[in-house]
Amino acid sequence: MAAKMNPDLKKEREGASFDPEKITNLLYGGPDRVTSKRELESLALNDPDFQHEDLNFMSREQQYETQLKKSILVVQKQKELGIVDQMDLHSYSYNGVFQSMSGPFGLHTSMFLPTLRGQGTDEQKAKWLKMAEEYAIIGTYAQTEMGHGTFLRGLETTSTYDPQTQEFILNTPTLTGTKWWPGCLGKTSNYCVLMAQLYIHGKSYGPHPFMVQIRSLQDHKPLPGVTVGDIGPKFGYQGNDNGFLRFDNVRIPRDNMLMKYSRVEPDGTYVKPPSSKLAYGTMVRVRSMIVGEASESLSKAVTIAIRYSCVRRQSEMKPGHPEPQVLDYVTQQYKLFPFLAAAYAFVFASRTMIFVYFQSMAKISSGDITVLPELHALSSGLKSLSSWVMNAGIEECRMACGGHGYSHASGIPSIYMEHTPAATYEGENTVLMLQTARYLMKSYNQSMQGEKLADSVAYLSGVQPVPAAGRTRNVLDLGVLIEAYQHRAARLVHEAALQLRNERQAGKDQPDAWNAASVDLVKAAKAHSQYFVVKNFAGRLTDPALDSAAQAVLTRLCQLYALHGVVDNSGDFLEDDYLTGTDIRQARRHINALMAKLRPDAVALVDAFDFPDGILNSVLGRYDGNVYEHLLEWAKASPLNKTDVHESYHKYLKPFLEANRAKL
Numbered sequence: 001m002a003a004k005m006n007p008d009l010k011k012e013r014e015g016a017s018f019d020p021e022k023i024t025n026l027l028y029g030g031p032d033r034v035t036s037k038r039e040l041e042s043l044a045l046n047d048p049d050f051q052h053e054d055l056n057f058m059s060r061e062q063q064y065e066t067q068l069k070k071s072i073l074v075v076q077k078q079k080e081l082g083i084v085d086q087m088d089l090h091s092y093s094y095n096g097v098f099q100s101m102s103g104p105f106g107l108h109t110s111m112f113l114p115t116l117r118g119q120g121t122d123e124q125k126a127k128w129l130k131m132a133e134e135y136a137i138i139g140t141y142a143q144t145e146m147g148h149g150t151f152l153r154g155l156e157t158t159s160t161y162d163p164q165t166q167e168f169i170l171n172t173p174t175l176t177g178t179k180w181w182p183g184c185l186g187k188t189s190n191y192c193v194l195m196a197q198l199y200i201h202g203k204s205y206g207p208h209p210f211m212v213q214i215r216s217l218q219d220h221k222p223l224p225g226v227t228v229g230d231i232g233p234k235f236g237y238q239g240n241d242n243g244f245l246r247f248d249n250v251r252i253p254r255d256n257m258l259m260k261y262s263r264v265e266p267d268g269t270y271v272k273p274p275s276s277k278l279a280y281g282t283m284v285r286v287r288s289m290i291v292g293e294a295s296e297s298l299s300k301a302v303t304i305a306i307r308y309s310c311v312r313r314q315s316e317m318k319p320g321h322p323e324p325q326v327l328d329y330v331t332q333q334y335k336l337f338p339f340l341a342a343a344y345a346f347v348f349a350s351r352t353m354i355f356v357y358f359q360s361m362a363k364i365s366s367g368d369i370t371v372l373p374e375l376h377a378l379s380s381g382l383k384s385l386s387s388w389v390m391n392a393g394i395e396e397c398r399m400a401c402g403g404h405g406y407s408h409a410s411g412i413p414s415i416y417m418e419h420t421p422a423a424t425y426e427g428e429n430t431v432l433m434l435q436t437a438r439y440l441m442k443s444y445n446q447s448m449q450g451e452k453l454a455d456s457v458a459y460l461s462g463v464q465p466v467p468a469a470g471r472t473r474n475v476l477d478l479g480v481l482i483e484a485y486q487h488r489a490a491r492l493v494h495e496a497a498l499q500l501r502n503e504r505q506a507g508k509d510q511p512d513a514w515n516a517a518s519v520d521l522v523k524a525a526k527a528h529s530q531y532f533v534v535k536n537f538a539g540r541l542t543d544p545a546l547d548s549a550a551q552a553v554l555t556r557l558c559q560l561y562a563l564h565g566v567v568d569n570s571g572d573f574l575e576d577d578y579l580t581g582t583d584i585r586q587a588r589r590h591i592n593a594l595m596a597k598l599r600p601d602a603v604a605l606v607d608a609f610d611f612p613d614g615i616l617n618s619v620l621g622r623y624d625g626n627v628y629e630h631l632l633e634w635a636k637a638s639p640l641n642k643t644d645v646h647e648s649y650h651k652y653l654k655p656f657l658e659a660n661r662a663k664l
């Protein structure tokens with residue numbers, strides 16, 4: 001018999017002003033896509049082979065083993081089911097089987113295979129790609145070292161070409177040169193793409209990718225000269241064996257250097273790539289994907305917090321009246337609704353980012369590498385902004401669930417632990433924002449010289465003027481808001497450029513001037529990324545998949561996202577009087593009014609994300625809202641409750657208590 005729905009959640013759903021299915025269809029690309037998404041998720045969630053005890057109740061070793069077993073089954077089943085499309089795989093494997101928790105094959109699919117595909121020559125692909133695609137070998141992406149992650153040019157692992165034998169000799173010359181962090185390296189991978197400093201005839205040519213076997217294909221033991229292992233427990237990522245790796249005079253053949261873009265000829269002649277940054281292509285790809293990871297993780301956390309906030313009743317708003325749902329407190333709405341709006345904003349930004357990525361890659365493949373700087377700047381900015389907002393949002397959602405948010409039963413700690421490193425991996429966020437800023441400074445200087453700018457920065461050529469004093473403006477109007485964001489970004493870019501110039505004029509060299517201006521440079525890059533996100537969100541509101549009710553509710557969310565950003569960063573908008581104190585006051589009033597209008601639609605808006613219970617993995621965020629009975633059930637399953645009296649009682653507590661009693 002189907003469980004009865006919690007009456008509060010039932011009422012919420014009945015009271016919504018729109019049909020969530022319309023938005024679900026927009027988010028996933030149409031009804032057919034939604035149907036296949038649901039079928040694949042449900043196939044994975046209901047497959048007895050993928051059932052196991054809650055990961056939170058397991059030791060790290062058990063978690064690794066469980067995720068490894070499932071990873072192998074996924075590969076087999078994916079083949080049987082004929083799943084090849086990336087979105088289908090995302091639904092079946094990433095969400096359905098793994099509930100977005102990392103596993104021991106994660107780096108094989110996210111970085112090892114894409115690097116082989118993107119950096120290998122046709123001959124190299126013929127040699128390794130099939131083996132890798134068929135999981136005859138398993139690999140990772142070994143770049144970061146104990147001493148250097150950010151500064152790629154500072155990597156210490158060397159790959160020295162020996163023309164006599166036509167081999168590269170791999171070495172880890174120092175402790176800090178030990179590869180440290182690569183996912184799935186410690187225990188799982190038998191191959192890796194190794195980023196190492198290329199040396200030929202004593203000359204350094206910078207980091208290059210090499211295909212390296214690290215473990216025996218017979219007994220999985222590390223090959224001679226290779227030291228490899230797991231780096232130990234972490235904040236999260238427990239199912240992943242992030243590892244360390246050292247080389248002592250390990251020789252690999254010349255054609256193990258991935259040579260699509262740069263080459264080493266048998267005699268040691270180095271052939272330069274069209275751009276040295278093409279070797280960093282896999283990172284750009286994953287950064288583009290991380291915008292999706294961030295939006296999805298934030299969407300899950302707000303789904304849990306908003307549903308629970310409708311089930312949870314607390315305090316007396318009016319004496320003698322029933323306790324209200326905590327979502328009726330406007331402060332609770334103010335915690336959650338801006339992040340609900342941000343989740344939508346980033347889902348749409350992630351779709352655009354992926355589109356831009358593939359469009360740019362098509363151009364790069366046909367030899368046009370001019371698009372690379374814009375792609376690098378956009379993906380760096382959006383990856384950083386989205387993962388920062390995701391982190392702040394998930395933590396806010398946890399606190400908004402009160403004490404129960406702190407329990408693993410809520411599902412929120414796992415989401416946080418698993419996805420918070422997105423602010424660090426694939427390029428630390430501040431560092432990447434500074435990359436975006438570098439591009440903005442270059443573009444700004446080009447615009448000063450009257451050069452034509454790329455689309456995403458074209459606005460830098462024509463800054464919106466500050467309107468005349470005393471004017472009135474409707475700050476609820478999305479056109480007005482977009483112009484305000486554009487003006488703010490252009491102004492902050494302009495000011496950062498001025499600051500750089502002033503620092504230079506005061507006698508600093510370029511690196512010192514850059515460092516001195518870096519807080520403002522990051523601010524400018526953030527403002528540029530936020531402008532992109534607001535404009536992109538507004539651009540989705542006219543999608544024909546939406547009927548007028550769905551369009552109206554998404555418009556409110558978009559307004560809320562933009563207005564909340566204005567109020568949160570009011571100084572930026574006020575500094576040059578582009579917005580006035582009255583505008584900011586109005587913005588705050590509009591936010592309150594929007595939240596009141598969004599309140600009846602909040603549950604339908606999170607339902608539209610379409611996460612089934614098995615994927616949310618949260619007692620608090622259950623679709624049926626039956627939170628309390630399942631909290632007790634979940635706690636009873638805790639390993640500490642397997643017996644009424646725990647064995648530690650006999651070992652420690654009993655003698656302690658007895659001794660104390662005997663003293664009385």
Ligand SMILES: CCCCCCCCCCC/C=C/C(=O)SCCNC(=O)CCNC(=O)[C@H](O)C(C)(C)COP(=O)(O)OP(=O)(O)OC[C@H]1O[C@@H](n2cnc3c(N)ncnc32)[C@H](O)[C@@H]1OP(=O)(O)O
Pocket residue numbers: 110141143144149150151152153183277280281283284286289290292293294296372373376424425426427428431435438439442
């Ligand atoms: C729902 C979907 C789920 C998806 C889930 C994804 C899960 C992923 C799991 C991820 C696991 C994690 C993996 C990793 O972390 S791998 C290691 C990643 N490491 C990094 O990202 C290192 C960061 N550092 C760098 O990228 C660079 O060193 C840095 C950009 C910081 C500096 O580069 P470098 O010192 O070499 O260069 P310069 O500063 O001198 O710059 C030279 C010019 O080149 C431009 N540049 C730099 N990088 C790129 C690039 N990638 N593409 C294009 N252009 C680039 C740079 O801006 C300079 O330009 P200008 O000279 O024109 O100013």
Ligand SMILES: Cc1cc2nc3c(=O)[nH]c(=O)nc-3n(C[C@H](O)[C@H](O)[C@H](O)COP(=O)(O)OP(=O)(O)OC[C@H]3O[C@@H](n4cnc5c(N)ncnc54)[C@H](O)[C@@H]3O)c2cc1C
Pocket residue numbers: 107140141142143144147148149150151180181182183237242421424425426427428429430431434
């Ligand atoms: C869960 C997880 C998985 C990972 N998986 C992999 C993997 O599969 N393969 C792999 O190769 N690596 C992996 N990494 C490593 C990851 O890519 C690096 O940790 C990341 O790139 C950051 O580099 P770092 O650790 O050197 O940070 P650091 O650069 O040491 O950062 C420390 C601080 O210094 C600041 N800083 C550094 N440089 C600058 C600068 N130029 N300007 C201003 N501030 C600066 C940063 O902003 C930060 O605040 C993983 C990391 C984690 C946490």
